[in-house]
Amino acid sequence: MVEIIGILKSPTYKEAASLIKKGVASKATVIVLGKCSVDYIGRSESRLTEGERIIIIKEDGAFLVHRPQGHSPVNWQPETSAIEVRETDLGLEITAVRRSPREIVSVFLPSIYFVMAVKLKDKGEFIMYLDEHEIRDLLFEKPELLEEGLTIVEKEKRIQSNLIDLFGYDKQGRPVIIEIKRVTASKDAVLQLYRYVGLYHKYYGVKPRGILVAPQITQATIESIEKLGLEYKAINIQKLWNLKKSLMKKKSIEGRSLLDYFK
Amino acid sequence: MVEIIGILKSPTYKEAASLIKKGVASKATVIVLGKCSVDYIGRSESRLTEGERIIIIKEDGAFLVHRPQGHSPVNWQPETSAIEVRETDLGLEITAVRRSPREIVSVFLPSIYFVMAVKLKDKGEFIMYLDEHEIRDLLFEKPELLEEGLTIVEKEKRIQSNLIDLFGYDKQGRPVIIEIKRVTASKDAVLQLYRYVGLYHKYYGVKPRGILVAPQITQATIESIEKLGLEYKAINIQKLWNLKKSLMKKKSIEGRSLLDYFK
DNA sequence: TATTATATCTCGGGT
């Protein structure tokens, strides 16, 4: 069962301040509902006038102010060095300070409807399937999916602090630079590839082929690819995903049979 | 005072399901605390194993699953076409469906600690100061801040679906393309500017100057700028902000005196 | 809907 440090409905400023402080001090997660205005000064500056919102302070100091609509918090602090709670005659003030970059979010609450402090235990494992890194690994293992006779010799090849996704040689022995996108590729991707091709050319004195690998590509991008002398190769993410799954299955079977020897 | 539709501590699956459904139906904000696992299928796929988390469903269908650490939700849905709540013998299942792109987040809760549904009224105005757009407007008004004798003739100049931040002519009458960043500029910014310069050259047959305007720039970027024949001009965001404030003040005084005539 | 560019982007990994 979860450990609830405290729940308050329509608390006084003093009661609210006390529970919030207690929650923050004991590295709990604190949830506050109230009417508030919010000021932010840091990389930019903003001001949010009064309204009813949810404020969340997490155990690591992450600080969020959520409006009743939208995915993103209206104000936030990714991590904080200090959370200060101050009561005045007119309301409660919660200030979240971040050291670097120096930023301050200050919430002023004239009305507090609800405060809760709770210790959440979360050791769950998060697994994301088929991100760009996994696609890269798959194509490294199976370059024939891209082109017959292609040999990949290096993953994340570094040229002057730039990272080339995949590097290898084609059937004719020409160097090939491959840039992978797991979503629709736009101009940025082409420019990235173009930069790598140029860098390689300057560095090694040989002009390599440049191949942009992505499930889709915008129209303007396909045009600029041709103009820049680069190539585009479409991949099917779903098929790669199926391949990945079958490889995982195979591996787990192999693994199991291997373990069996030790039983 | 805020309108609380319901608060439940350690509810049964049935009680929890009822309040969540009621909250979603009446476009309230719903907060759930519980032990859960989360599956996501859509642009990618992920699985999160069991742990104690906060689930928030907003009035517009925005859906968030927050772990006790970190700024970002571990799973989410920016907007949803449907929120389904289903009770089984083993737990509660909340499914958030997004139509386009087709995505599904499914939360399975074997333990529910807390449920709250509340109608938040938030008409607050959010003002963000000095975003990139405002810097562009300021420099459009005061090009002398960038260079003596510079004339800006166009904001957001369009060349083949590409947008040039500022376009003008220098004292010698040479065309100037200006790309603005409000944070430290990196290679991306240079390539963006380089692309615009190239496009202009091809389109109009004249090679323009390209100036990257930013408060800071990375070391590798300053090198590539010089290699590409482009320029960098540092700006002080704080000074621009002060200028903006003084201009706003001036305008408000002018505005007030104008209004006075009608009193 | 598709495309483009910004963001207090965040986050992770490398040097």
Next chain:
DNA sequence: ACCCGAGGTATAATA
């Protein structure tokens, strides 16, 4: 600490 690149990026503006 800087720098780079990915992200289920989200979000707004625009064709």
